[in-house]
Amino acid sequence: MSDASLATLDGVTLRLGAREVLRDVSLSFFAGEVVALVGPNGAGKTSLLKLLAGLLPPTAGTVSIDARPLPTFTPNEIARRVAYLPQARAIHWPMTVRAIVALGRLPHHASGTASPARDAEIVTAAMAEMDITSFADRSVLALSGGEQARVLMARALAQQPRLLIADEPTAGLDLAHQLALMQTLRARAASGVTSIVAIHDLGLAARFAHRIVLLADGQIVAAGSAEEVLTPARITAVYGVDMLVTSVDGIPVFVPRSPTHSVAPTTPVGV
């Protein structure tokens, strides 16, 4: 991690219709960190990610990349810096897995900074990282939902962004691939790529993210390390769930016990 701020939200408010989705949010993201965005449904996670990706203009405040406000970039300039993986996994035509992953190279084609050989290399590497090489030439619509999710993640990796924004990238993945995906983000972080992921699994977030940002009702409740942010009291306050927070062999474990403050017996939990 370096001190240079890669992306910044400065006093950002977002109103969609009558609803204030985000209220006066200020946040900085640094090169080479994995940030987990957590919070209950409707907290504003997706909106925050879309603002960062330049897909929504803020009602008030500024979103900047490299200390430059987003509106001063062309869409292609943003696309060469920022990859965005939407929560909705849309694939409309039965193209091959390889062709879908290669779509990540589009922004580099449009700017004329790509060579076919290098593109093929990058696409192959991204497919290997997401463990989809074995079905590279199959139709993407013939795959399972989790496999499609990995294809789309590989597409985002092939874009070679400095900022990777992913909305629930682990949802629908089997356990092994959830871990592999988070490890990929950590590996990319080591080479300077920043990842911001919305995620519901607090265990994965605490284990793999450098920093956790807890969002509720369009505001930042807390931001910092997992130990600082994900305390049982705060989780109860934000999620309305009585949570068992512990760690086994240094791995953080979060187990929801009951949806309210009721006193449940503290039985040992198998991990």
Added chain:
Amino acid sequence: MKTTAFPMLCWLAIAVACAFVLSLSVGPGLIGLSGDAAARVLILREIRLPRALLGAAVGAALGLAGAALQGYLRNPLAEPGVIGVSGGAALGAVLAIHLGLAATLPAAIPLAGLLGAALATLLVVVLAGEGTGPVPLLLAGVAVSSLTSAAIALALTISGNPFAAAESVFWMMGSLADRSLPQAALAIPVIAAGMAMLFKLSRTLDALTLGEDAAQSLGIDLVIARRWLIAGVALSIGAATAVTGIIGFVGLVVPHLLRRHVGHAPGRLLLASALGGAALLLLADTLLRLVSPWLDIRIGVLTALLGAPFFTLLVVRMRQELAP
């Protein structure tokens, strides 16, 4: 991938060239090597050349616009008329016939058709708004199409002139016959300009495979892309319909036929569909002259006659592929 699509594009280009030559050499007035040279030149230049040129241009426009709209709307059932352009062109032409303009000025029908297409497009753009998704555009297109067909029906019903009504109906069925070189020269540059705009959408359509948010995050400006799409369809299909009437099924079937051969990539489908559309329309028009040089069967009727069963076959095959 790219390496497998290239030979197919070559074959399609060869098919277009062959169909073009065939279209020039077939007709009721047989052009032998012997005979009057002046008559040969006259038949070729005044009758067959404009017909072949228009066949190629209009077929290419229909195939391309169909592929572009299917890609943009991400709906395999979209066809060139879906955003109301051809309805507007048809209404313009029918009004020109009924108001007697066509009798005084030969170019009145295509000009009125172009004007109708432009007005229909304007109405669709105003109705759908800027920067909205494909659904408002589709709905606006359906609304304008219904409006134009209602207006055409009204014009036919209240017309006191049965000849004008018959001429309108015939015109709407679409024909490449008896078009003059000046008419071709009027339409083809406009068609070409619209097609150039649609070809620019290749990357946009590929990116839209992943949905609008992902496409935008891949650096696509969707507002600008939509302007190119609407302008491109309006010019190419507006001009094509204004000169030849409504020719159905080509824009729907050709992208379907070729999609699997370009790996389903909507961007690469554009050029393939333009070539395929040109080849198909030229061949259909030639077939028409061979089969029934005396009966005046309209090309739009033939494409529908051939297209409908073919499309049925595609649906059956698609159903088999999708069956569990």
